[in-house]
Amino acid sequence: MAKVKDLTGKKFKRLTVISFIETRGKSSHAYFKCKCKCGNIIEVRGSHLKENNIVSCGCYAKEIGSKILTKYANSKKHIGKGNPQWKGDKAKYSSIHSWLKRHFNKDNMVCQHCNNNKKLDFALLKNKKYIHNRDNFILLCRSCHIKYDRNL
Numbered sequence: 842m843a844k845v846k847d848l849t850g851k852k853f854k855r856l857t858v859i860s861f862i863e864t865r866g867k868s869s870h871a872y873f874k875c876k877c878k879c880g881n882i883i884e885v886r887g888s889h890l891k892e893n894n895i896v897s898c899g900c901y902a903k904e905i906g907s908k909i910l911t912k913y914a915n916s917k918k919h920i921g922k923g924n925p926q927w928k929g930d931k932a933k934y935s936s937i938h939s940w941l942k943r944h945f946n947k948d949n950m951v952c953q954h955c956n957n958n959k960k961l962d963f964a965l966l967k968n969k970k971y972i973h974n975r976d977n978f979i980l981l982c983r984s985c986h987i988k989y990d991r992n993l
């Protein structure tokens with residue numbers, strides 16, 4: 842068995858490592874049980890913690906994304922260039938999206954804004970970069986996603 846660096850007790854932004862769970866997959870990635878500042882318990886791959894790919898259970902993105910969506914809902918005004926800014930044709934965009942899909946299971950998840958589970962996809966948070974960081978993205982249903990993109 843590969844040697845596992847025990848991260849128990851360590852803090853990574855909002856996450857505190859509670860315990861080692863097991864190694865998974867062909868490359869024996871170590872998984873840890875972590876407690877988020879908001880109280881949620883999640884399982885995170887050790888390398889994602891060390892590289893700061895994940896800094897919360899998702900509540901960080903939710904807080905920022907919801908603020909933007911709420912602002913949009915209250916303003917009623919159509920902000921932006923007039924159409925949802927889908928970036929699906931950009932190479933970098935799709936590579937990050939497949940990374941998110943590979944590493945973060947969307948099963949049993951709901952829109953982080955309205956709790957709907959229809960056509961979920963990750964939206965990039967305002968002012969964040971397309972990098973391999975789960976917390977730069979909010980998981981939204983199609984309708985929230987369109988509203989969100991319009992407001993960027």
Ligand SMILES: [Zn+2]
Binds near residue numbers: 881897898899901
């Ligand atoms: Zn959290």
Ligand SMILES: [Zn+2]
Binds near residue numbers: 952955956981983986
């Ligand atoms: Zn939604």
